[in-house]
Amino acid sequence: MPASAHHFDDLPVAVAVVNDDGLLRDVNQTLAGLRGREAAQLRGQQVGVLLSRASTLLYHSYIFPLLKMSGQVDEVSIQLQGDKGQRIDALLSARREVAHDMGVVRCVFMRLKERGRLEYQLLTAKRAADEAPGLLFQLRRMRGEPARFTYVTDALRRLFKVAPAQALEDADVVWRLIHPDDAPQLRETLDASARDLSPWRCECRAVIDQWPIWLELHATPSQEPDGAVVWNGYIADITERKDMELGLREKASAERANQAKSEFMAHMSHELRTPLNGILGFAQLLQLQDAGNLRADQRSKLGYIEAAGHSLLRLINEVLEISRIEAGHMAVEMAPLPLDEVIQSALLMAEPLAARRAVSLSWVGGRGAMVQADRHRLGQVLLNLLSNAIKYGPERGRVEVQVAQGAGEAVELHVQDQGPGLSPAQQAQLFQPFNRLGAEHGQVEGVGLGLVITRGLIELMGGQLHVRSRPGEGACFVVRLMPATVPMPDNGDPGLPLSPDHQEAQAAAGSGVRRRVLYVEDNPINALLMQSLFEGSTAFELQVLDSGAKALAALRDGAWPDALLLDMHLADTDGVSLLQAIRRLPTWAQQPVVAVSADAMPDEIRRALDAGFDDYWTKPLDVTRIQPALHRLLSARGASGGTMSV
Known part of the structure; x- marks a missing residue:
């Protein structure tokens, strides 16, 4: 008998030592007696020789993995196998130890009498x-x-x-x-x-x-x-579950409210942009076409009309942007971006406003920084900060732009003005919509939305906006952005959908070819504006129809214009449905079709372009850009002047 055996042979409980392979290294005589064998006969055999089949499975699938994980198990119900095949109920307590990279499990089996077993189960x-x-x-x-x-x-x-x-x-x-x-x-x-x-x-x-x-x-x-x-x-x-259900209901309610708000804003935008199209369009046409017949005071008053229309349009756009940011519908296209390019572009665009107030713009330091941002949105942010600094600072003042290293790896863009500065109370209210901190009583135009939009855009790009200011010492707005190490490829500015190209327009006009354009529009004012724009044009001939049904009938009867302009909200159909019907006509499978709409929501624009429109023009239209845009669109398609057979 090994030396270890005599340490537990006289114990009234059954003891076994098992290695990690399930082999019995040692058993005491009490355990061997239960099995009807000598201890020496059991050493070296699998532990299953002591256990019932179910308990053998329990040992290998549950007890031993648990021992490997926690090192100990206590009072696990198990069945030993007796000398005559009978089952002996027992409680197993075991501990696993590792020595010299070898695991050893020491097991103690305590027999359960029937009463003890029942008491244990009840317990x-x-x-x-x-x-x-x-x-x-x-x-x-x-x-x-x-x-x-x-x-x-x-x-x-x-x-x-x-x-x-x-x-x-x-x-x-x-x-x-x-x-x-x-x-x-x-x-x-x-x-x-x-x-x-x-x-x-x-x-x-x-x-x-x-x-x-x-x-x-x-x-x-x-x-x-x-x-x-x-x-x-x-x-x-179930308090936690109820709180969760309440949170989900509140979230759903907030989402419904956001959806209703977005729908209202889209409807409001459409309803306001439609009359603005006539106001701004005819004001521009009068200034372009009848400037020689107008007195100086009449031209000045037309300028007031146009300026007021643009102010209203700017307000509509700002309210829509805030709505999209709050609803989480504003998308940004993040990419590595050279910050120098954005600063140069913004300074160039802010120069006319600065010149009117004799304000000097200076870039005082920091070159070569790369940031992770959306090029268009970051330019919008910087231009807004520059405009505010110019408008709220003194005439013949100075605005400085500086790039600095921020905390950690952040890149900071500073815009410093010489304005009146802000008190702590004013800074606490700075980013509240429509709160102009008393500036509404001054001469500077605005409604108090620009900084709200600016902060929202910066946060969408993963950045932060802070202000440092004291009364009488001006204000420094700090934009903190994440750095980027990979330069962004310069693909050029894609420009606006209706960017002017006067040389192309003049060349097309001098070619003697008049291209046919069909405009489907049921709003009389918008139709009259487009007709007025094309009057006297040597490059285009315009026809206007006021319903989708008339447009389809004209096309089926052989009227083949070079381009189609479709209003997206007609009385008898919508623009997407009309486009689908037009595309089914063989000759119009590839011809250029442009959506014209007062709906400026990005989702609607994306839906129209995905549906197959070649471009999307948002009302109010800039009348100076329409014909150049048509020339560019037709040239890109390789369209040639044709005849309209009626």
């Missing part, structure tokens, strides 16, 4: 019930008597702050904690369950230490021979 059941997350209970009610608890688990203390003995003596110590508004429902559902012997289901609130919680009650009733109804069930705290 285990009670422990499981007491440790369950909810309260398990049994409730009994005789007809005409109040219900009383005959069993409750210790979870009653956690849930209701009541001792089980108190509830067993008087059930009202629990029911009195139910919220007064929910107590009637609890009684009604209990009465209905007793009457029909249907499951008792109820959600109600309880007030524990003056703090409300939500409870869920489930119980199954049965009727006893003496007529009493007994419910076995549980009560669980």
Whole structure:
């Protein structure tokens, strides 16, 4: 016998030492006697020789993996295999140790007598019930008597702050904690369950230490021979679930509100842009076509009309941008970007405004920085900050732009003005929509949306916007951006959909070829504006139809214009549906078709372009850009002048 055996041979419990391969390194005589063999005969055999088949599987699939993970198991119910094949119930406690890179499991088996086994099972059941997350209970009610608890688990203390003995003596110590508004429902559902012997289901609130919680009650009733109804069930705290459900409902409500807001803003934008198209368009036409017939004061008043129209359009665009940012519908295209290019472009665009106020613009330092940003949106941000610095600073003042290294790896873009500065109270209100901090009483135009949009755009790009200012010392707006190390390829500025190209327009006009354009528009003012624009044109001949049905009929009858302009909201159809019908005509499978609409929402523009439109022109249109844009579109398609057969 090995030296280790005598250490546990005289113990009244069965002991075994098992290696990680499941081989018995040693057993004591008590364990060998249960198996009806000598200890020496068991050494070197698999541990399964001691266990029943089920317990062998349990050892390899559960006990040993648990030992490898935690190092110890206590009182696991297991079956030993006796000398005559009988099953011997036992409790296994084991510990695994590792020495010299070898794992060894030391096992102790304690036999269970029948009474001990039952007591253990009852103890285990009670422990499981007491440790369950909810309260398990049994409730009994005789007809005409109040219900009383005959069993409750210790979870009653956690849930209701009541001792089980108190509830067993008087059930009202629990029911009195139910919220007064929910107590009637609890009684009604209990009465209905007793009457029909249907499951008792109820959600109600309880007030524990003056703090409300939500409870869920489930119980199954049965009727006893003496007529009493007994419910076995549980009560669980569902406050967290209720809070989550409330959060989801609030989120859904907020999403519906955002959707309604977006739809309203889109509708408002469309309804305002439509008349603005006439106001701005005719103002531009009068200045272009009849400038020689107007007195100086009339030209000045036309300028006022156009300036007022552009101010209203700017306000519409700003409100839409804020709406899209708040709703999470504003998209940015992030890419590595040379910051120098954005600064140079913004300074160039801000120069006319600076010249009117004799303000000097200077770039005082910092070159060569690369940032991760959206080129267009970052340019919009910087131009807005420069415009504010020029407008709110003094005439003949100075505005400085500087690039600096920020905290960590951030790149900081500073815009410093010489304005009146901001107090701490003003800085706290700086980014509130429509709050101009008293500037509304001055001469500077604006509605207080520019900085709100600016901060929203910067945050969409993963950056931050801060202000440093003291009264009388001007303000420094700091844009913090993430750096980029890969230069962005210069693909050139794609420009606006209606960018002018006067040389191309003049060349086309001098060629003697008049191209046919069909405009489908049911708004008389917009139709008249387009007709007025094309009057006297030597490059284009325009026809206007006021419905989709008339346009399809004309095309089917052989009227083949070179280009189509389709309003997106016609009385008898929408632009996408009309385009699909037109594209089914063989000759119009590839001809250029442009969407013309007062709907400026990005989703609508994307939907139209995805549907197959070649371009999307947003009302109010810049009348100076329409004919050059048509020339460019037709040239890109290789279209040649044709004839319209009627």
